[in-house]
Amino acid sequence: MNSGLILTGKDVRLFMGYFLLPGQIKPYGLLPWAGVSEGRSKPGAPITAVMSGSDRVTLFATDPNGGIYTASGSPQGGWGPWAGVSEGRSKPGAPITAVMSGPDRVTLFVTDPNGGIYTASGSPQDGWGPWAGVSEGRSTPGAPIAAVMSGSDRVTLFVTDPNGGIYTASGSPQGGWGPWAGVSEGRCKPGAPIAAVMSNSDRVTLFVTDPNGGIYTASGSPQNGWGPWAGVSEGRSTPGAPIAAVMSGPDRVTLFVADTNGGIYTASGSLQDGWGPWAGVSEGRSTPGAPIAAVMSGSDRVTLFVTDPNGGIYTISIKLRKL
Structure with a gap:
């Protein structure tokens, strides 16, 4: 793989060319962008990043031929070479989902070129196990998969199937995977993204x-079932658009979307207590339905990243009480 663009995963903060590892604060005096070991993907394709050590980031990307590759390192210490992950394949530039399923273990999920849902686990140090199907699950080729750690060794997945139904399955690479089941007859565009957060120790909110x-x-869980779908304060975006969701307090979720005109909006609340109104975020703009990356960069602060209508990458950091 050769050259690239870095976007962030949930545990890495990127401020216009500067990686902030947990505990670091550096909103000003940013360093320039730099290539990562000559890696290449499709223009604008997503890159997944996880913290695989106290000062080590592991990246995953799908190259222009659909091969799944990884590289590890840090901005300070440099980056190792890109290497294939067990000959895995997806659509060129397709998203890869990664969760830390153990202290030195990353578990990956992809939708292959035929729409099959596959997983592999391992690490850059110890190598990668083979790819295996997840209970014969299917979505559209290259579709995103949402994954949360719903127990110490249990992963819960969510996908939108080829007919637009919203489905979930749980398990682990070691213990195997349970069957796919629908989530309260929810529907979306085929292959559309689903945002999932652990809203308490045994509850997932979608x-x-x-x-x-x-x-x-x-909200609900595979063990206890799922509650009905409900609208969030009459919010709207383009059909199937991504939603950014962060846990901004106990039982409180803050959402961010780009609306049908490209305006960036936020709302907070919970299913139990209800949702506050949508409000614009500092007159920010992107394209209609564009993705927004959001990370909690402090106990009461969220940092957002967007690509504007001209392709520029912008960030803003806001205290939640001011939203």
């Missing part, structure tokens, strides 16, 4: 943009 552009949420 967010989707439905086929008409309405923003909806449902």
Whole structure:
């Protein structure tokens, strides 16, 4: 793989060319952008990043031929070479989902070129196990997969199937995977992204943009079942658009979307206590339905990253009480 663009995963903060590892604060005096070991993907493709050590970031990307590659290192210490992950393949530039499933273990999930859902686990140090199907699950080729650690060794997955149904399955590479089951008859565009957060120790809260552009949420668990879908304060975006969701307090979720005109909006609340109104974020703009990256960069501060209508990459950091 050769050259590239870095976007951030949930545990790495990127401020216009400067990686901030947990505990670091450096909003000003940013360093320039630099290539990562000559890695290459499709223009604008997503890159997944996880903290695989106290000062080590592991990246995953799908190259222009659909091969799945990884590289590790840090901005300070430099980057190792890109290497293939067990000959895995997806659509060129497709997203890769990664979760830390153990102290030195990363578990990956992809949708292959035929729409099959596959997983592999390992690490750059110890190598990668083979790819295996997840309970014969299917989505559209290269579709995103949402994954949360719902127990110490349990991963819960969410996908939108080829007909737009929202499905979930749980398990682990070691213990195997349970069957796929629908989530309260929820529907979205085929292959659309689902946002999933652990809203307490045994409860997952989901967010989707439905086929008409309405923003909806449902909560529950594979063990206890799922509650009904409900609208979030009449919010709207483009059909199937991504929603950014962060846990901004106990039982409180803050959402960010780019609306049908490209305006960046936020709302906070919970299914139990209800949702506050949507409000614009400092007149920010992107393209309609564009993705927004959001990370909690302090106990009461969220940092956002967007690509504007001209392709520029912008960030803003806001105290949640001011939203």
